[in-house]
Amino acid sequence: xxxxxxxxxxxxxxxxxxxxxxxxxxxxxxxxxxxxxxxxxxxxxxxxxxxxxxxxxxxxxxxxxxxxxxxxxxxxxxxxxxxxxxxxxxxxxxxxxxxxxxxxxxxxxxxxxxxxxxxxxxxxxxxxxxxxxxxxxxxxx
Amino acid sequence: xxxxxxxxxxxxxxxxxxxxxxxxxxxxxxxxxxxxxxxxxxxxxxxxxxxxxxxxxxxxxxxxxxxxxxxxxxxxxxxxxxxxxxxxxxxxxxxxxxxxxxxxxxxxxxxxxxxxxxxxxxxxxxxxxxxxxxxxxxxxx
Numbered sequence: 408x409x410x411x412x413x414x415x416x417x418x419x420x421x422x423x424x425x426x427x428x429x430x431x432x433x434x435x436x437x438x439x440x441x442x443x444x445x446x447x448x449x450x451x452x453x454x455x456x457x458x459x460x461x462x463x464x465x466x467x468x469x470x471x472x473x474x475x476x477x478x479x480x481x482x483x484x485x486x487x488x489x490x491x492x493x494x495x496x497x498x499x500x501x502x503x504x505x506x507x508x509x510x511x512x513x514x515x516x517x518x519x520x521x522x523x524x525x526x527x528x529x530x531x532x533x534x535x536x537x538x539x540x541x542x543x544x545x546x547x548x
Numbered sequence: 549x550x551x552x553x554x555x556x557x558x559x560x561x562x563x564x565x566x567x568x569x570x571x572x573x574x575x576x577x578x579x580x581x582x583x584x585x586x587x588x589x590x591x592x593x594x595x596x597x598x599x600x601x602x603x604x605x606x607x608x609x610x611x612x613x614x615x616x617x618x619x620x621x622x623x624x625x626x627x628x629x630x631x632x633x634x635x636x637x638x639x640x641x642x643x644x645x646x647x648x649x650x651x652x653x654x655x656x657x658x659x660x661x662x663x664x665x666x667x668x669x670x671x672x673x674x675x676x677x678x679x680x681x682x683x684x685x686x687x688x689x
Binding site: 416417418419420421422423424426427429430431444472473474479482483486492493494495496497499500501502504517520521524527528529530531532533534535536538 | 679
């Protein structure tokens with residue numbers, strides 16, 4: 408089993424997140440990066456290339472920028488009837504780090520994906536309020 | 549009141565997200581973009597520049613990549629005792645779009661920031677499962 412991680416966005420968000428992942432995890436990190444609409448290549452062709460050498464034993468984890476966006480939508484059309492292909496929309500850095508750091512010796516379970524999503528949601532934090540809470544705790548002591 | 553929106557990350561994620569925001573919202577979108585550690589300028593100096601012309605009547609909304617990261621941490625040290633300065637960690641595109649599209653004619657409330665955060669959390673979606681739910685609904689009909 409090989410794991411393929413695809414990071415896809417409108418414009419260059421995907422390239423930025425990939426570069427930041429490599430900043431933390433090293434230049435050797437293998438990713439497929441899709442920055443849609445920055446050149447004249449239709450997104451449909453780009454996605455077809457992703458699955459050109461599709462192997463049903465391999466695992467594909469696709470992270471996209473926006474649930475409502477066309478990039479995500481075009482992937483939706485291409486994942487039906489493919490096992491081990493996971494599509495997650497609305498990525499942030501926490502999510503991408505967790506996915507890229509997940510052990511590669513076995514398939515990632517749906518349960519584990521949901522855990523990672525739940526954790527990455529919690530990492531969107533209104534820091535002023537979280538600091539205020541810490542401050543209150545300290546005053547109690 | 550002027551609203552200043554600052555998008556900050558390790559490496560180039562912030563530049564990518566800014567470019568994607570401009571893809572959706574137009575090249576005229578005003579943002580301060582901080583891509584830490586891509587040059588030799590210390591992050592402390594970059595953040596000092598952000599607040600160089602600090603005006604207590606202005607509003608500052610700072611989006612960072614990672615709660616646990618040094619970029620966010622360095623902002624934490626610089627927001628104490630500043631009114632109308634909001635720091636949000638763990639940004640994704642939904643969050644950044646909502647913040648940049650918020651009406652600029654009045655201060656953004658803490659309540660509104662929490663609403664936007666809650667919505668952007670929900671936009672991190674395991675698409676396979678959401679499709680499965682849609683599929684079941686359709687079968688019911």
